[in-house]
Amino acid sequence: MTENRQKVDIRPNETEEEKKNNLRPKRISGFIGQDNLKSNLQTYIISSDKRNINLDHIILYGPPGLGKTTLAHIIASEKNVNIHSTSGPAFTKKGDLVTLLSNLGDGDILFIDEIHRLSPIVEETLYPAMEDYKCDYIIGSGPSARVMQISIEKFTLIGATTRLGLLSRPLRDRFGIPLQLNFYNPNDLNEILQLTSKKLEVVIDENASLEIAKRSRGTPRIAIRLLKRIIDFSIVDEVNKINYEIVVKSLKKMRIDSEGLDDMDRKYMKCISIDYNGGPVGIETLSAALLEQKDIIEDVIEPYLMQRGLVQRTSRGRVLSKKKGKNILSITYNAKNIF
Numbered sequence: 001m002t003e004n005r006q007k008v009d010i011r012p013n014e015t016e017e018e019k020k021n022n023l024r025p026k027r028i029s030g031f032i033g034q035d036n037l038k039s040n041l042q043t044y045i046i047s048s049d050k051r052n053i054n055l056d057h058i059i060l061y062g063p064p065g066l067g068k069t070t071l072a073h074i075i076a077s078e079k080n081v082n083i084h085s086t087s088g089p090a091f092t093k094k095g096d097l098v099t100l101l102s103n104l105g106d107g108d109i110l111f112i113d114e115i116h117r118l119s120p121i122v123e124e125t126l127y128p129a130m131e132d133y134k135c136d137y138i139i140g141s142g143p144s145a146r147v148m149q150i151s152i153e154k155f156t157l158i159g160a161t162t163r164l165g166l167l168s169r170p171l172r173d174r175f176g177i178p179l180q181l182n183f184y185n186p187n188d189l190n191e192i193l194q195l196t197s198k199k200l201e202v203v204i205d206e207n208a209s210l211e212i213a214k215r216s217r218g219t220p221r222i223a224i225r226l227l228k229r230i231i232d233f234s235i236v237d238e239v240n241k242i243n244y245e246i247v248v249k250s251l252k253k254m255r256i257d258s259e260g261l262d263d264m265d266r267k268y269m270k271c272i273s274i275d276y277n278g279g280p281v282g283i284e285t286l287s288a289a290l291l292e293q294k295d296i297i298e299d300v301i302e303p304y305l306m307q308r309g310l311v312q313r314t315s316r317g318r319v320l321s322k323k324k325g326k327n328i329l330s331i332t333y334n335a336k337n338i339f
């Protein structure tokens with residue numbers, strides 16, 4: 001075991017959240033990939049700086065783990081403003097949002113994660129706040145109830161969602177800057193893995209990190225998680241440097257196949273392929289058959305399989321692509337020495 005490697009473990013007081021934040025790039029220059037998004041975002045930031053105004057409201061959308069939360073914090077650092085972070089389900093009543101809005105300073109960013117999960121009444125409170133920086137609230141109850149209007153400071157709302165389609169039309173229309181995050185290519189993920197390894201103070205071969213990158217479902221969060229687990233395997237095996245062999249061996253133990261698919265992906269594809277003869281299968285049926293929540297299937301499992309062209313969503317349900325989907329399933333199950 002190298003001296004460097006030991007440093008990974010000697011931070012007993014650091015919480016999981018703090019560790020995550022340390023791995024998060026702080027500036028746009030440290031954010032890898034998503035070139036088109038970054039270049040547009042930089043333009044909007046520079047323009048707002050030149051005019052000395054706040055950024056328009058931003059909605060970040062895309063599958064989990066692609067960098068939405070990271071980007072929200074990067075935007076705050078680039079604009080050099082405070083960021084208040086919260087999430088859609090955290091608001092149980094309208095008053096919670098009113099209190100938060102009235103505490104915002106001029107130019108502050110309000111980041112609402114999972115914004116598609118705001119209740120309709122809380123959502124309606126946001127409309128005048130976003131448009132006119134005003135907020136209505138009711139004092140008292142019954143006949144003596146009065147509607148008060150308060151002014152709030154000019155702020156920028158950044159919303160993040162895995163599903164833009166679930167946002168109501170009026171809310172969606174109030175975001176002047178929509179930014180979509182796409183799955184990453186292996187080269188970008190490789191760069192993220194190399195940078196993360198340096199931060200974690202571990203040495204990893206280029207072909208080893210590239211192999212992890214290829215099997216990370218286009219997702220930085222998965223790439224980083226796999227890297228951390230592979231570090232565990234290499235520590236136990238007393239391998240000093242993470243090489244291609246330990247990567248392949250560890251991924252096999254974690255049951256990640258050569259395509260980066262895991263047990264859940266295979267179970268999903270097998271269910272459509274074998275139990276439902278290739279589909280179409282409705283989402284409710286799949287959810288019951290796989291004992292998995294609908295949201296997880298739609299947000300976590302399906303987007304990548306669809307992007308790879310393995311599965312299609314049709315009006316009658318999910319269908320496994322005859323060529324690609326069946327091929328991949330058979331590769332996974334028939335290849336020697338995989339599982």
Ligand SMILES: Nc1ncnc2c1ncn2[C@@H]1O[C@H](COP(=O)(O)OP(=O)(O)O)[C@@H](O)[C@H]1O
Nearest residue numbers: 023024031032064065066067068069070220221
């Ligand atoms: N483009 C990127 N460059 C470097 N690291 C990234 C990038 N995108 C995501 N990450 C890392 O991946 C992890 C997940 O990102 P996060 O912002 O939490 O995703 P999301 O909010 O979309 O679910 C974080 O640890 C983050 O540092």
Ligand SMILES: [Mg+2]
Nearest residue numbers: 068069070113
């Ligand atoms: Mg997030």
